[in-house]
Amino acid sequence: MTLFGVDIQTIYLTTLIISGCITVLYIFFGDVLDAVGEGIAFLNPTLILAFIVFLSSSGYILELVTPFSSLFILFLSISFALIMDVLLNFFVLIPLSSAEESLAYTEESLKGRVGKIIISIPIDGFGEIVIDSKSGMISKPAASYENTPISEGTDVLVLEIEQGVLYVIPYDLDSEMTISN
Template sequence: MTIFGTPIETIYLVLLIVSGVLTILYIFFGDVLHGLGEGLNFLHPTLVLSFITFFSASGYILELATSISSALIIAISAIIALVLDTLLNMFVLIPLSSAEESLAYTEDSLKGRIGKTIISIPEDGFGEVVIESKSGTIAKPAASVKNAPIEEGTQVLVIEVKNGVLYVVSYENNQLHYEE
């Protein structure tokens, strides 16, 4: 079969090469297009490029390896691409997007957490507290709630978070040291 005087095998091969190059460019410059697929998940650039790649690769292989009619090969290739694209979305892209969100934290999620001072907090000043979690270590600037000094290496309890600064109180041996 020919389309506009070009053999269909050549069209499949050109589509495969172009989608491969676009995929590599998307890997490097994908952050620029990140918002493009937010509203329409089925038009996500990764899914579109993978569909074209799967379609053209299966079409090219089927044209070379079988003697089936080109119209049937187009239909089979579209079905193969749709199935592979769906599997890619369900088992790779969706879990990756969920995992990325689960590693993030908000300032509100730090309230009530126990940390350790790595830089002592002076009276009316700032130090630094580290909070360990399953997803990693968080180091944030900290100040004492009552403007009392807190030494380095002291366990502290996060009472409040304002503008990225943790307001903490001493928390030794699971006992709160909060003097009025």
């Protein structure tokens, strides 16, 4: 089949090469286009480019390999591209967008966590605590909840957070192990 005097295989291949090049450029300069897509959520440039790549690649391969009519191949390629686009969106793009947010923490999420004192807490004073998290070590200022001194190296439990300061009490990890076992 020809379209405007050009073979349909050539159109598929040209579209694949051009959309592939635009995709590579989008990888490098995509932050500029992300601002455009903020207002219109369904016009995600990643999904549009992926749809065009899937459509043109499957159309080109099916034109080369199968004896089907070009119109049937076009409809088959469109349905394949739609399915692949939906799978790409739900199994890659949505988890990636939420994974970026999951690396951050809120101060409220630190309540109930166990950390280690790295700078001793004096009476009526402040020290420093580190807490292990998925994204690394979190270091925050700490004060004693019971207004008692807590020495360096002590495991502590975070009870409250006020103005960025974690209020902690000493915590024995061994007693928790014997209770849970």
